[in-house]
Amino acid sequence: MKKYEIVKKDLITPNTYRMDIYAPRIAKKSLAGQFIILRATEDGERIPLTTADVDREKGLVTIIFQMVGLSTNILGGMNVGDALHDFVGPLGRPSELDGLKKVICIGGGVGTAVVYPAVKQLHENGAQVDVIVGARNKEYVILEDEIKKNSTHLYITTDDGSYGRKGFVTDQLKDLLDKSNDYDEVIAIGPMIMMKFVSKLTKEYGVKTTVSLNPIMVDGTGMCGGCRVTVGGQVKYACVDGPDFDGHEVDFDELMKRQNTYTEEEKDKERKCGGIYHD
Numbered sequence: 001m002k003k004y005e006i007v008k009k010d011l012i013t014p015n016t017y018r019m020d021i022y023a024p025r026i027a028k029k030s031l032a033g034q035f036i037i038l039r040a041t042e043d044g045e046r047i048p049l050t051t052a053d054v055d056r057e058k059g060l061v062t063i064i065f066q067m068v069g070l071s072t073n074i075l076g077g078m079n080v081g082d083a084l085h086d087f088v089g090p091l092g093r094p095s096e097l098d099g100l101k102k103v104i105c106i107g108g109g110v111g112t113a114v115v116y117p118a119v120k121q122l123h124e125n126g127a128q129v130d131v132i133v134g135a136r137n138k139e140y141v142i143l144e145d146e147i148k149k150n151s152t153h154l155y156i157t158t159d160d161g162s163y164g165r166k167g168f169v170t171d172q173l174k175d176l177l178d179k180s181n182d183y184d185e186v187i188a189i190g191p192m193i194m195m196k197f198v199s200k201l202t203k204e205y206g207v208k209t210t211v212s213l214n215p216i217m218v219d220g221t222g223m224c225g226g227c228r229v230t231v232g233g234q235v236k237y238a239c240v241d242g243p244d245f246d247g248h249e250v251d252f253d254e255l256m257k258r259q260n261t262y263t264e265e266e267k268d269k270e271r272k273c274g275g276i277y278h279d
Contacts, residue, residue, distance in 0.1 A: 001022050002022070002083040003022070003023075003083060004021055004022065004023055004038075004083050004084040004085075004086070004087040005021070005022045005081065005082070005083045006019055006020070006021060006078060006079065006080050006081065006082050006083070006084070007020045007021065007022050007060060007080065008020040008060075008080060009078075009079060009080050012064070012142050013066075013139055013140045013141075013142060014139060014140075015066055015067045015068075016064065016065065016066045016067070016110060016140075016142065017064070017065060017067070017075075017076050018052070018062060018063075018064045018113075019062070019063050019064075019065075020055075020060045020061070020062050021060065021061045021062075021063060021084065021087055022059055022060060023036075023059065023060075023061045023087050023089075024059025026051075026054075026061050026087065026089045026090055027054045027055060027056050027058075027059045027060055027061050028056055028059075029090055030051045030054050030061065030089065030090040031090065031094035031095070031117075032094060032095045032097065032117035032118045032120070032121045033050075033092065033093065033094045033095030033117065033118065033212065033243065033244050034050070034051055034089065034090035034091060034092045034093075034094055035048050035049060035050040035051060035089060035090070035091050035092050035220075035243065036048070036049055036051060036061065036063070036087060036088060036089030036090065036091065037049075037086070037088045037089065037091060037217075037219075037220045038063075038075075038084050038085075038086055038087045038088070039084065039085045039086040040071065040074050040075045040078060040084055040085065041074065041085050042085050044071060044074060044085065045070070045071040046086075046217075046218060046219075046220075047065075047071055047072065047075070048091075048214065048217045048220060048239075049063045049064075049065055050113070050114040050117075050212070050214075050243070051063070051089070051090065051117065052064045052113040052114070052116060052117065053116065053117065053120075061087075061089075064110060064113035064142070065110070066109075066110050088220070091220045091221075091239060092220075092238075092239060092240070092242060092243050093240075093241070093242060093243075093244065095117075095118050095121075095187075095210070095212075095244050096210075096244070097118060097121050097122055097125065098125070099184075100122060100125070100127050100184045100185055101127050101128065101184055102127065102128045102130075102182060102183050102184050103122055103127055103128070103129055103130070103183065103184055103185050103186070103187060104130045104131075104132065104173065104176060104183055104185075104186045104187070105118055105119045105122070105129060105130070105131045105132070105151075105186075105187045105188075106131070106132045106133075106134070106169050106173065106186065106187065106188040106189070106190065106194075106198060107131070107132070107133050107134070107143075107189055107190055108134045108135075108169060108188075108189070108190020108191050108194040108195075109134070109135060109136070109140065109190055109191060110142070110190075111189040111190030111191070111194075111212075112133050112135075112141075112142050112143055112147075112189075112190075113142060113143060114189040114212055115131075115187060115188075115189040115212075116143050116146060116147060116150075118187055119131055119147055119150050119151055120146075120150045123150040123151060124150075128152045129150070129151045129152050130151065130152055130153045130155070130176060130183075131147050131151040131153070131154050131155070132155045132156075132157065132169045132172045132173060132176075133147065133154065133155070133156050133157070133164075133169075134156075134157045134158070134159075134168060134169035134190065134194065135156070135157075135158050135159075135163075136158065136159050136160070137158050137159065137160045137162040137163065138158060138162040138163035139162075141156060141158070141163060141164075144156070155172045155176075157169055157171065157172055168194075168197075169188075169190075169194060169198065170194075170197050170198060170201050173186070173198060173201060173202075174201060177201075177202070177205045177207065181205065181207075183207055184208070185207070185208045185209065185210060186198065186202050186207050186208070186209045186210070186247075187209075187210045187211075188209060188210070188211050188247060189211065189212045192252060192255060192256050192259065193252075193256070195211040195247060195250075195252065196250075196252035196253075196256075198211075198247065199211060199247030199248055199250065199252070202247070202248070203248045208246075209246070209247035209248060210244050210245070210246065210247060211244070211245060211246075211247040211250060212242070212243045212244050212245075213227075213229055213238045213242055213243050213245055213250065213255065214238070214243065215227045215228070215229055215238050215255060215258060215259065216258065216259065217238065217239055219239075220239045221239065221240065222237045222239055222240035222241075225237065227239050229242075229245070229250065229251070229254075229255055230250070230251040230254055230255075231245050231246065231249045231250050231251070232246070232249035
């Protein structure tokens with residue numbers, strides 16, 4: 001088998017792929033919360049993606065990504081048998097999950113793939129894991145079966161009410177916190193705006209909250225400074241200090257502004273390459 005070969009590829013929503021990549025050394029060491037950086041081609045962009053799952057025996061690393069721009073469209077165009085040019089990891093600090101007995105895990109959109117390893121590990125540790133999955137509609141719900149097998153309760157919310165509860169993850173979260181105030185922690189991963197409002201809500205209830213941040217990132221080793229975030233008034237680097245941080249301390253407004261820094265350049269690059277930029 002070729003190094004970094006795509007062993008399996010599945011379309012799991014209209015624009016989201018799941019791929020199993022042959023990378024035995026990374027599969028052996030990767031832990032919940034860590035990520036990899038890949039390049040699909042020699043002249044491709046460096047893309048950071050959280051490891052969604054691993055099969056240590058087969059040496060496989062699972063990634064899940066949404067086709068939202070030029071580089072992810074190129075990646076999505078690759079097929080089983082093709083090999084990625086680079087696949088580096090595991091990077092970042094593993095999630096701190098030991099000792100947790102009762103947790104709410106929240107995944108928004110593709111963030112569900114990022115929170116899944118924590119759900120799985122907590123379940124294996126014997127914790128009560130209540131999971132809230134939020135999506136645009138039924139078509140965009142991912143990993144439902146896998147999460148059901150590794151959680152105590154699964155709650156699904158959709159913006160349009162086509163599946164599960166109509167509304168946002170914060171609606172379901174509030175109900176759970178109103179019923180019980182003995183959760184050790186809330187782990188929330190998804191769109192920045194979702195994590196912001198989850199953290200705002202849990203702060204009112206005094207429940208510790210961890211979020212996983214995905215700012216602009218280049219090298220993944222703390223050298224470039226591109227992934228800097230402000231946490232508790234101090235500058236941190238998501239690639240080496242995170243990606244997990246205390247949601248009550250993150251300056252989400254600053255981070256959301258920085259995320260849009262290169263939007264026009266990305267669109268221009270897409271147009272020059274004859275592709276379609278997905279907002």
